[in-house]
Amino acid sequence: MTGRPLLVLALLLLDGGAAAAQRLRVDWRVQAIPALTETDVVPGNRSLGELRVVQPLAMLDVAALGDRVRFMSAVDFEKYTIAHGELAPGDWGEGFEDRRHPHTLVHQLMLIGPDLFGPLLGPVHVFAAAGKGFVPFGTDDPMSRPAVRYPVNHHLGQILERAVGLAGVRAGPLTLEAALFNGDEPVSPGSWPDMSRFGDSWATRLTLRPVSGLEAQVSYAFVHSPENRPGAGPDDAKTSASARWERGPWYGLVEWAHTRTAGGAFVLHSALAEGALAVAGHRPYVRIERSDRPEEERLFDSPFRTRRPLLENSILAITRWTTVTAGDAVNAWRYRSLTLTPFVEGSYLGIARVGGGVFDPQGQYGRTRGFAITAGARLAAGMRMPRMGRYDEGSMREMRMP
Amino acid sequence: MMRAWVSSLAIGSSLAACSGDTGKVTQPPPPVTDVVLVDTIPVAPNYGIHDQYLRDGLDIVCAWNTGILIYDVGNGIKGGSPSNPVLVGSTTTVGGEAHNTWWFHNPVTNEKRYLFVGQEGPGTIGSSSVGDIHVLDVSDLTKPTEVGTFHRNGSGTHNFWMDEPNQILYAAYYNGGVVSIDVSGTLSGDISSRMIDTITFGAGDTYTWGVHLYNGSLYAMDMLSGIWQLHDSLGTLSIAAGGNNETERYGSDLWVANGYAYTGTWGFAQRVSGVFGNALKVWQLGAGGAPTLVDSIITPNILTVSDVGVSDDNKLLMFSTEGGPNSGFWFYGLADPAHPTFRANYLVGSGIHTAKFARINGKLYAFGARDPGNPAQVILDVSALDQ
Numbered sequence: 126m127t128g129r130p131l132l133v134l135a136l137l138l139l140d141g142g143a144a145a146a147q148r149l150r151v152d153w154r155v156q157a158i159p160a161l162t163e164t165d166v167v168p169g170n171r172s173l174g175e176l177r178v179v180q181p182l183a184m185l186d187v188a189a190l191g192d193r194v195r196f197m198s199a200v201d202f203e204k205y206t207i208a209h210g211e212l213a214p215g216d217w218g219e220g221f222e223d224r225r226h227p228h229t230l231v232h233q234l235m236l237i238g239p240d241l242f243g244p245l246l247g248p249v250h251v252f253a254a255a256g257k258g259f260v261p262f263g264t265d266d267p268m269s270r271p272a273v274r275y276p277v278n279h280h281l282g283q284i285l286e287r288a289v290g291l292a293g294v295r296a297g298p299l300t301l302e303a304a305l306f307n308g309d310e311p312v313s314p315g316s317w318p319d320m321s322r323f324g325d326s327w328a329t330r331l332t333l334r335p336v337s338g339l340e341a342q343v344s345y346a347f348v349h350s351p352e353n354r355p356g357a358g359p360d361d362a363k364t365s366a367s368a369r370w371e372r373g374p375w376y377g378l379v380e381w382a383h384t385r386t387a388g389g390a391f392v393l394h395s396a397l398a399e400g401a402l403a404v405a406g407h408r409p410y411v412r413i414e415r416s417d418r419p420e421e422e423r424l425f426d427s428p429f430r431t432r433r434p435l436l437e438n439s440i441l442a443i444t445r446w447t448t449v450t451a452g453d454a455v456n457a458w459r460y461r462s463l464t465l466t467p468f469v470e471g472s473y474l475g476i477a478r479v480g481g482g483v484f485d486p487q488g489q490y491g492r493t494r495g496f497a498i499t500a501g502a503r504l505a506a507g508m509r510m511p512r513m514g515r516y517d518e519g520s521m522r523e524m525r526m527p
Numbered sequence: 528m529m530r531a532w533v534s535s536l537a538i539g540s541s542l543a544a545c546s547g548d549t550g551k552v553t554q555p556p557p558p559v560t561d562v563v564l565v566d567t568i569p570v571a572p573n574y575g576i577h578d579q580y581l582r583d584g585l586d587i588v589c590a591w592n593t594g595i596l597i598y599d600v601g602n603g604i605k606g607g608s609p610s611n612p613v614l615v616g617s618t619t620t621v622g623g624e625a626h627n628t629w630w631f632h633n634p635v636t637n638e639k640r641y642l643f644v645g646q647e648g649p650g651t652i653g654s655s656s657v658g659d660i661h662v663l664d665v666s667d668l669t670k671p672t673e674v675g676t677f678h679r680n681g682s683g684t685h686n687f688w689m690d691e692p693n694q695i696l697y698a699a700y701y702n703g704g705v706v707s708i709d710v711s712g713t714l715s716g717d718i719s720s721r722m723i724d725t726i727t728f729g730a731g732d733t734y735t736w737g738v739h740l741y742n743g744s745l746y747a748m749d750m751l752s753g754i755w756q757l758h759d760s761l762g763t764l765s766i767a768a769g770g771n772n773e774t775e776r777y778g779s780d781l782w783v784a785n786g787y788a789y790t791g792t793w794g795f796a797q798r799v800s801g802v803f804g805n806a807l808k809v810w811q812l813g814a815g816g817a818p819t820l821v822d823s824i825i826t827p828n829i830l831t832v833s834d835v836g837v838s839d840d841n842k843l844l845m846f847s848t849e850g851g852p853n854s855g856f857w858f859y860g861l862a863d864p865a866h867p868t869f870r871a872n873y874l875v876g877s878g879i880h881t882a883k884f885a886r887i888n889g890k891l892y893a894f895g896a897r898d899p900g901n902p903a904q905v906i907l908d909v910s911a912l913d914q
Contacts (some may be wrong), residue, residue, distance in 0.1 A: 353574065355573050357572070434575075434899040442651060480651065481731075482651045488798075
């Protein structure tokens, strides 16, 4: 490597993550969150504490041709830092229970045309995107929201890390998106979407932005066999509706999500509300959630893991998790784009079985109420954490969280 | 061909963990016998293989959404053998999820025309289930054709047994208990009206895994309430004895032979904290056929005993295990049928979901369904154990 690229890179690092070279714009971000979590909601009626580095991420966002073409990428290093998941009672998915699964190394790799025809269509804007990333369904990725610990409804409220091709149209306050993607969810942090399944699943989302800062969406997705990669598993029919407010120091989100699996054999509901306020260097936040979770057969050698690949379509029960999470993040230190943001957050959890089945929360955890508390610090450099989950020009123009 | 030598397992210390049982301990003798891997038939991971049915030298594989696969393993129709299975025919069933089967040999008509296939749909274990019985016409084994369906609202089928002389199919029906169905004559279309009788064991007490007809009684193994003896009068069912005899674990499969019932336990959820589904229980059948627990075998480092069978000469007990490092095939001698003695095992890391005996050309084989992610049928020659 010659010295010139290194010099450019150094300038980029010191320039807050943005550089302009003729018609090329580059944004970047790196972050990591060392976090200590302690909870008494642990299989086997015990408490457990763990120190892990979560959400280690490197992002690169390149815009070219006057923002007519964009490339968004995110590399997630959780494969190395939380290979066995993040201790997070209630979280589930991709073969994990009570631990949030590590995301795949290539978290996002999308080529985007945010406004394909520019002013040619007048007030109508057409956009398209393709690559590995977010399906136009539901709400923003929890990684780009205030609380560090993921909500229970991650697999009800978002569809991500898929090979996706989407197109959309924005006219005034309305945006309509539609996408084709592969239904199979990742089977490991290193896995790629099964390209032979591209197009077996689809989603559509209608978004309304009536005034600046307010965004409401309804979306629907059909996901073929998400939990069985060869395609032999049941399908999901997913619905989401939400309203999001972000203006000045205020942020708020209310969300409802609903998943019908196997034609309604299993129905999972979720309702969530969260808010945050940036004030005097602090960012207090709160999240209230009630979400359902399917209980699956756990492994002999780890009560946090479930059978993959699945053998049958049956579950042990559905549990309902009611959680109240509150925390505060402090802008403790900043040097150019380098920031240190310590935080502490705590959750109070209640667990109940919904309907019949052989899974007993009291037997599994020795309790039906408990807590989880996390303290840590977000180390970041580069641009502010963008919203994650949307590729339309309107969203990307407002992609900086307060 | 590969030869697998069975290693010694020190399991005696774990036997006492069978809380709530008789407290008797069956000490395994040093294993001295061998099990020979004959062949492995890969099955598409769609999900894979769930069960198999062996009769007349044919191996009928239930391969979930791949359907029903019929192999010649000694019948002669295609020149197959256990070491060289040859596919005779296959078909998919409506809705897929082919789970178990029974090939009906009708002694009244001398026909071998119908194959009953259980579909295991999505369910909540202990509470709900769905899945129909599909009727296939296998008059031409090379072209099995679905001709009928049996459906029940609110419950789904699991394992079968038949009273062939009386042309009655018995089906475990999970939360629907046990069902008896008249399968005489020609079967076509919706045969749901042919249900003779059904029986459950009470609300919150019924999730029936399997049935077995023996000495005029139908034995039902219920995951929630244990083993029941049912009176059976040409398909009309009533409770005779047993039941509410499995409290510390969930029940699984059963086999009845030699005046004893052998039942498995399921443990992917723990009924009592710290107690796994690692027990094979032995029930002595009284003069009237009522079951009384007399012994149990604890296999350490597994979660579930998923299938149970006894060889046709009643000398060898086999059960399959899943969920742990001791997953695989386990074999026990039945010289004393009340107290089986360890003979051998054949461990398979991903687990064996079901296992069936078959005697082919004088040799005794065990056919097992290997769990995903690398699903296959595993065929073992266990003749050396059959002494």
